[in-house]
Amino acid sequence: MTRTVHFSKNAANVFFHILTQCNLRCRHCYINPSQHGQGRLGIEDINAWLRTLAERAPAANLIFLGGEPTLHPDLPEAVRTARGLGYGSITIDTNGYLFNDILERTTPALVDVISFSLDGASAATNDPIRGQGSFEACTDGIRRAKAKGFQTSLIFTVSRLNLEELAAMPALLADLGIDRFFIQVIGLRGQSAVGSSADAPPLQVSRAEWENHVFAVAAKVSRQGIRVIYPKVYLAPDEPFDCAGRVADNYFVFPNGRVYRCPLCEDYPLHSLSFENSRLVTTNPLNENDLFNLNIAEGCVMNKLIQPQNLTYLSDGRPAYKIACCLLKEERDPTT
Ligand code: SF4
């Protein structure tokens, strides 16, 4: 059974980029140093910002990201601070290299999930996207995390470079013992936007390609007993549109102090909040909040602004469908 995971103001999520540096240079990396800075937050700032966010959004789900967050030597301390502050769940998103002995310096009692990024079922597909040797490093990291008792999740970002490889993922997920599979759709952000310029082949897949490949693989993986999550992307005519910026409580935090409520705004200085020392302050208009309140027939305003090629129109000028908020997810939970 597939169910849509609707937004809730009562389930806040904090996506905390504690640094932007990374050892890899993935083709579709969404980190944009000109907008997100090149800095690394000190542990005092990390702890102070975690406290501020915990007061504002008690029991939020917390995801540590980068860049590569395990490059930060103080990540284990940040995890302990977050646990002490009562965050509802703690996830580390990693490329699998697991620097600074992170598996030895934290425990499954403190970290709910370690989430690994892999974009192919083989080195031949994954490594041209994510970097030479990254398939072996990531799968080795997953095995080591499993051996230590951590829950593991795997994120596969679908693009034209690996669409066909998706069908080979169920066998790899079973072999690795993955607990949750997240299929992401490539967006026009960061490096993907660069790769989608006029003289480069597009990385984005079409609606038909997405639906033909993703739905069948999601069903197969779910039958293996693994929870599968993927973005909704396209709304049926009778499905309501909601903008997470209006009806959810998400914080996308960057080390230069910018805090966004919408990930599609991250390539622009549209953040509606920012950290000034340890205080979270509201920025002046125009910012992303002004966009969230626009009601358009195409659904997501930011999609129409930055990736209008996702839209098609009927002969009378009406959009053929709405694009869902990029944060709206479909879930196949084999236990329900
Ligand atoms: S591992 Fe993540 S942060 Fe590093 S280059 Fe790849 S997508 Fe970007």
Ligand code: SF4
């Ligand atoms: S992706 Fe679109 S719908 Fe979702 S928060 Fe951003 S502007 Fe709103």
